[in-house]
Amino acid sequence: MHNKNLFLKNDSKIAIIGGGPAGSFFAHFAFRYATEAGIHVSITIFDKKSFCQKGPRGCNMCAGVISENLFNELEEEGIHIPPFCIQRKIEEYCLQSQDESVLLHHPVPGHIPKILTVFRGNGPLLSSHQGNVSFDDFLLNHVRKQGIEVVFEVVKGLKLPSKRGDPVEVIYGEGDVKKVFDADLVVGAFGVNTGIMESVANMDFGYKPPKTVRTCQCEIMLGNEYIEKTFGNNVFVFELGKRDLKFASITLKTDYITVSLVGRQDLTRNNLMDFLNHPVVRRLMPKEWVMPKGFCMCISKIPVTHAKHPFTDRFVILGDASISRAYKSGIESAFHMAKLSAYTAFKNGVSERAFMNGYFKPAKKLLARDNVYGIIMLKINDYITSQRRLANAHIKYIKYGKDRKVADQMNEVLWNMLSGNTSYKKIFYKFVNNPRLVCKMLPISMSAWGRQKMDDMKAWRETY
8 A cells, every 4th residue: 555655745845965967857847747736845955066166166077968869858848058058069970090080970861960068067167258157057047946945055964764754854064063854755866976875875775876987087278269170060089999998089168178088997197198199189189289287177987887776765866876878868867867756756656666666667678778788889889999990991981881871871870879869779779670781881890800800910920
């Protein structure tokens, strides 16, 4: 039987820990579902960080790409990204190997992509722009206009009720001050880069955080004119054969470029400098450019698995501390998980069972199972990029291949992989269920692989 005390009702209190996109999206949907249910609920977001500040104090450590899918979904929700938040509108993706490059375009001819880049905080520490350009702060202000309260104080801990049906205690405050907020529902939207995640893992209700890897990211000021001349309006993705790197990209802002590196293991500042000093990357930088002494750089965690049991009575965790799409579209994942968990809370209740059946099982089906296909495709891509001739052969075929239909199909696969335009599962099956594409690319790949092995053998003989 359902416990009537585990349903939200008139004057229920919701506490959201974390004011980033996951927290703001949950507040947005909670307000909507409460209105639809004809009840009044009090929603409070707790976050010490102020996103309107420049540099690390306002940053949420993300490349800041708004996918076309997310853009359309935000528009449908009446969340219109203002022009002052938009750093650049992305037109194409440039895939760059050690020797070749190709511009990947949207698979639908003539379609203009709605892909935007933003700053999650108010830009790098030394940026000279006026006003507030933070995307996260825009979302937070959006829900504040709906009547959601924001408390800029740190949450120190939670106390789950000893009696089923009692509220959860949220303990917060600055310094030695300890305040208590009694909540009928607590939403953990705190992310994997916060200390509270580990303390929640010790609360003994079954939660195990996702495994993470440390990534490296920095902002480099090059100026709008140079960026447009050299990079255009394209995100650059690099296949440089570096064994320590799984993914490397340059995302364009107005006056800055954002360098993002994801490794197979934890990365350090040395990995960043090694990447920036690679000849292919150096050719894209101004002549005689050197890294300035003061620049914004962060070593942040991203999840590589999903969490286990991120819920109990009156408490649910979402965002990357729970479950998200592997290596891609973190903000979009937060949007979907916030909507799913908020719907569950208002329609099915806030019990452990309700969150299991209404939130986590559907979330695993939507994202975790899809990530299996993503991991397979990423491992295949890892091998291709590690083989210089193989990577070059694929890029050359997209650019110069006589069978333009196959070249366009290769373009579509890579565009969807890089842009997050569709699920990994759809990309995988679109590739393997295309005999023409497989039959055309297999001999080309085998030939390139054979030449690569000959090169490797020659290099080995010269060494020994």
